Amino acid sequence: MEYLMIIISAIFVNNILLAQFLGICPFLGVSNKLSTAVGMSGAVCFVMTLATIVTFLLNKYLLLPFGLEFLQTIAFILVIAALVQMVEIVLKKVSPSLYQALGIFLPLITTNCAVLGVAITVVTKEFVFGSASHLLNLGESVVYALSTAVGYGIAMILFAGLREHLAQNNVPESFKGLPIALITVSIMAMAFLGFSGMV
């Protein structure tokens, strides 16, 4: 039951893009075309889940026992940067086709605040389940990271679809480009507000 609540909450109710404002820069940057949006979502999905596992273990077995919580920010960003590099190297060797698909998006992910945001959230925020609240354990953290990434993908792919249509329309000069995109996102965010209160 708790897992189901985490999944629904992370994908729809607290959608990382439309409700929490994390990872907006790549969202606006690569959502021009549907195919790049799909590639980016795949890469985020992969890295976010992996980074959450690694940072969770790092926090639990290295930072907490030695009282080094204040190093969380530095440690996490370094781990994520190193991890992205490693994933790139491993993918290149093991699965060239996947590397081809995700390749150009991987380096961008280091500066995607959604990845660091989720890593920090799972180790610091108490999640509320009914009347009780507690920090997530490893299994729940992985589910949370994975469903957050799915939510990211859904919002991104829906928006890329809208934006492809938008490109063919005649938009007033000062609205061209980002302004009209932001207003479109605003309407999408309003639709996602409808999910609030579900969990």
Added chain:
Amino acid sequence: MSKLSILTDGFVKNNPTFVLVLGMCPTLATTTSAMNGLEMGLATMFVLILSNIVISLIAPVVPDKVHIPVYIVVIATFVTLLQLLMQAFVPGVYQTLGLFIPLIVVNCIVLGRAEAFANKHGVLESALDGIGVGLGFTLSLTVIGIVREILGSGSVFGWKFIPGDGILAFVMAPGAFMVLGYLMVLFNKYLKK
């Protein structure tokens, strides 16, 4: 380029929010009121100035291959410093801004200025650039905060001048995107040359 123009470029010509479109996450998330926007802007400016100064000093000796990780560590150090200072002196503000203080590390403005400006210029110029871009960012966030606070709760900096509840949507997520979108339209129309 004169010292003064380095300082003032960040306000309009290189405005981080409306022209460079960098650091969108804190811009959207923390501008629920004018005060929150101002505080987030100042917090980012603190990191921006200090990291610009240090990076302009160390840039000549950092090997090119590892410069990005080195810069990130410098920035992360100042962010940690900021977190500790804020926890000690302004715990209320630290609570409100929450996750977005540690996330200054991945704010593209800070790394962007390090890459585009601080590693090629002297200490004084880099400090001025940090102040200018930091002020431009603070200004944009405060303006967005003011608009959202007026529409969302009928007040400015907590001073209520429109009775009633205001339009809740403007304090929530959709309002953030909408206000930024329309402000960008106005900026494009009247300020961009």
